[in-house]
Amino acid sequence: MSRDFRLFNTLTGQVESLIPIEPGHLRFYSCGPTVYSYAHIGNFRSFLTADLILRTARAIGWKTTYVTNITDVGHLTDDDTMDPSGEDRMARALQSKEGQRFANVWDLSRHYSSALQSDWLTLNLLEPDVQPRATEHIREQIQTIEKLLACGAAYQTSSGVYFSVESFPNYGSLSGNKAAEALELAVRDVVVDPEKKDPRDFALWKKDAEHLMQWYSPWGWGFPGWHIECSVMAQAYLGEQIDLHAGGEDLIFPHHECEIAQAEALTKRPFSRHWVHTRFLQVEGRKMAKRLGNFHTVRELVNDRGVAPLALRLALISGQYRKPFNFTFSTLRDSERHVARFSEAFKLAHGARDRGHNAASTVGETLIDRYQSVLNALLDDLNTPAAIAQALDGVRTILGHKDQLDKRAYNFMRGIADLLGIVPFTKEMSADPNETKIQLEAPDTDPLTTRIEELIQARSEARKTRDFTLADKIRDELLAMNIEIKDSPNGTSWRKKSNI
Ligand code: AMP
Ligand code: ZN
DSSP states (O other), X not given: OOOOOEEEETTTTXXXXXXXXXXXXXXXXXXXXXTTSOXXXXXXXXXXXXXXXXXXXXXXXXXXXEEEOBBOSOOBTTGGGSOTTSOBHHHHHHHSTGXXXXXXXXXXXXXXXXXXXXXHHHTTOOOOSBOOBGGGGHXXXXXXXXXXXXTTSEEEOXXXXXXXXXXXXXXXTTTOTTSHHHHHHHHTTSOOOTTOSSTTOEEEEEEOTXXXXXXXXXXXXXXXXXXXXXXXHHHHHHOSSEEEEEEEGGGIIIIIHHHHHHHHHHHOSOSEEEEEEEOOEEETTEEOOGGGTOOOBHHIIIIITOOOHHHHHHHHHSSOXXXXXXXXXXXXXXXXXXXXXXXXXXXXXXHTTTOOOOTTOSHHHHHHHHXXXXXXXXXXXXXXXXXXXXXXXXXXXXXXXXXXXOHHHHHHHHHHHHHHOOXXXXXXXXXOTTOOSOOXXXXXXXXXXXXXXXXXXXXXXHHHTTOHHHHHXXXXXXXXXXXXXXXXXXXXXXXXXXXX
């Protein structure tokens, strides 16, 4: 039976079990960055929420399909207030002082996309299954807009194509912005296209034959709106209905609200079952802003200030995703100390990797319990502070019992590395490529593992009594089960043989 993974669902306002439509297979979309500048640590806090969801789902044995996009066109400066009167963020960035070093907007987008990939690796985020770009899916976006027009959910004016909010009575169900006054408030300060039928209507396509990035469409030259990009790409790779959609809290309205409207107007079925939003990061108690001098990117902290990448990762996940999070340099210093301890414990545990169970010590069992506590904390609405505290407790146990460690200490550290991504792996410490997924001997060991351990025990006894015929027979039986064994002065270890 699958473990219960509970997460707050913005749609229902409750912590609920995450239940994939296809049992055991999580199909998950997380909104990626607009690549008009370097992603900042606030962006990465949201990406890390998605990363931890992915790691936790995998730890309980789920298959995952994870899609996170790159917005390289169509995110207007006024999109956050729904009205399409702003400038495209990419085009504006090209005109800025930093933008002058780029030949054109494509060059700018390429530069910031590859910077994103490198920061992504620096912070040890898992690779998505697909990282689609908005500009590579214009055709699908046009097709969806055509369908929305055909079914009466959209209309055309001389400046664009708009989604008609009136045609979708469920609009506002995610954000709670159902009341007409709330919506009016959200759009009050922007220039309104006089041809728009309703101030709430949002742009699906902007007609603009002068724009730096433009495509030909049934409505002439122009470019797509930001919201249409995400619902179209999510559905293209994950299907009409997905299990989970994530992003930062600013995306609840209008971006995700609009995604729901566009998708459900066509399918008439819930687009995503679960919606997860990360609270905004603040720096030293204030909103992060360039003009306040507290704006940090990953590369600035790591390359210019020499912050250890995994310490930055640990600091960014040290607060639960749903609580207000204050990034401080004091947290960063604590995280550096903790990462150094994780590293030390990992070295020791790595040395004990081939050591058989030490029956005279309870350390192995304690670490198995500790791992389960870390996992349980993550399964409980990604309670990262509790998970990190339990992981550090395990580290303390390892550092305090150096002479009692066996392979379970190694398994513990591998498990923590897989779950939290904060344990530094160097090449020579990294796992044997033939080793299959980490086997953490949980207290309720599965029957196959019990059988293997029994056979190994019987073989050791046969060897002790010099009954090598029996010992070899048992080894052959294990080999037939695809289990390889290795004898060392510290005992016998085993692993599943790779099928690759
Ligand atoms: P953007 O590049 O503005 O589209 O943002 C990319 C992602 O980062 C989105 O999910 C945003 O909600 C998220 N984000 C932006 N600023 C912050 C912040 N200060 N804290 C947490 N997440 C943020
Ligand atoms: Zn999005």
